[in-house]
Amino acid sequence: MSKPILIVTEKFDPHADAVIEKLRERDRPFFRLNSDDFHIDYYVDLDGRDGVMSFHDRWGRSVRFPDGVHAAWHRKPREPNPPEGVTEEAARTTIRTETIELMSYLSCIRTIPWYNNPEDNRVAQRKFPQLRLARELGLKVPRTLVTNDPARARTFQQDVGGDLLCKPMKEPGFTTDDEIYFIFARKVGTQEFDDNLDRIALCPTLLQEYTPKAYELRVTIIGDKVFACRLDSQRTPGAETDWRRVSPEKVAHSLIDLEPAVEDRLREMLRLCNLRFGAFDLIVTPEDETVFLELNPNGQWLWIELLTGAPMVDAMTDLLLS
Numbered sequence: 001m002s003k004p005i006l007i008v009t010e011k012f013d014p015h016a017d018a019v020i021e022k023l024r025e026r027d028r029p030f031f032r033l034n035s036d037d038f039h040i041d042y043y044v045d046l047d048g049r050d051g052v053m054s055f056h057d058r059w060g061r062s063v064r065f066p067d068g069v070h071a072a073w074h075r076k077p078r079e080p081n082p083p084e085g086v087t088e089e090a091a092r093t094t095i096r097t098e099t100i101e102l103m104s105y106l107s108c109i110r111t112i113p114w115y116n117n118p119e120d121n122r123v124a125q126r127k128f129p130q131l132r133l134a135r136e137l138g139l140k141v142p143r144t145l146v147t148n149d150p151a152r153a154r155t156f157q158q159d160v161g162g163d164l165l166c167k168p169m170k171e172p173g174f175t176t177d178d179e180i181y182f183i184f185a186r187k188v189g190t191q192e193f194d195d196n197l198d199r200i201a202l203c204p205t206l207l208q209e210y211t212p213k214a215y216e217l218r219v220t221i222i223g224d225k226v227f228a229c230r231l232d233s234q235r236t237p238g239a240e241t242d243w244r245r246v247s248p249e250k251v252a253h254s255l256i257d258l259e260p261a262v263e264d265r266l267r268e269m270l271r272l273c274n275l276r277f278g279a280f281d282l283i284v285t286p287e288d289e290t291v292f293l294e295l296n297p298n299g300q301w302l303w304i305e306l307l308t309g310a311p312m313v314d315a316m317t318d319l320l321l322s
Helices: 014-025 089-104 118-124 127-136 150-160 190-202 260-272 302-308 312-321
Strands: 005-009 030-034 042-047 052-057 062-065 071-074 144-147 164-167 173-175 180-182 186-188 205-209 215-222 225-231 253-256 277-284 290-296
Touching: 005 014, 014 030, 014 302, 014 312, 030 052, 071 312, 127 144, 127 260, 127 290, 144 150, 150 190, 150 205, 215 260, 215 312, 225 260, 225 302, 225 312, 253 302, 260 277, 260 290, 302 312
Parallel strands: 005 030, 005 071
Antiparallel strands: 042 052, 052 062, 144 205, 164 186, 164 205, 173 180, 215 225, 215 277, 225 253, 277 290
16 A cells, blocks of 8 residues: 655645545545644654654554655644643643644655655745845846835835835734734835834835736646746736735636746746745736746645636645655
8 A cells, every 4th residue: 555645734724625635536545634733633752763753643543754654745734722721821832832843853854755845945935035046047026125224225215216015024914812914015105105214123124116017927836737827916906916905706817828938937946945836926017027026835726726727736636646
């Protein structure tokens, strides 16, 4: 019998659900490791004599890592919930930290294929190094500045001579006692920039020249397969600056053929980042020029298949079994 695919994710993950359905159709084994309820659903032991990690779930299934695994898919694990009955905050924090450390041991093993190794994802997701690499590969990128110096930001804004784009380097949002907030890219005009210039001193801020759009591209590369999806965000109210502000089905999606030179450079970027999967965000300007924005080394993609019919679940399943 073939070795199972190890899928590291969380309980609510439609991407993993869809691929697992395909694995079942092909009669291929898998072991799903949900990080959120780790303490409820799993037992683990690590033997220092042979370096093997054995996972057992409460349904009687088990897997030995790495020798008992064909490949590992790092999907979207989240921080583990503390065990039930533990109320002291210091204990909860310690348990969470120790469990995360245990899970990080997985990525240290590179004797099996990873899609992608989380350490490679962590390095590749850095926005500013991405821009440098994209430029070195010959892709057009927006002028960008990261600074906490208001004077330097002012000089940059004057050099650009138009609207700026402000977006987070990493943090997707934050939570208060009452609300969950997402941080989207936002267009910043001259007056808003002037009104908030001094606040740049409080936090390193990523500023970009604002690039006019004819439409946007989400290019997902899964192994050797490329899915280039056109997003007509400029025809959807509220999606003009950041299409994630609206529900995906409100934005027209269509599959297109990517310009060969651009495709080659994106493939090379993945190779240099040691990735076999990646989701790229690009802009096509009114002058038909393609501009690189960023690489999401573990980005979402299932919505594109649901809206366009692109066989992306099959592609991911093929990759895991390759």
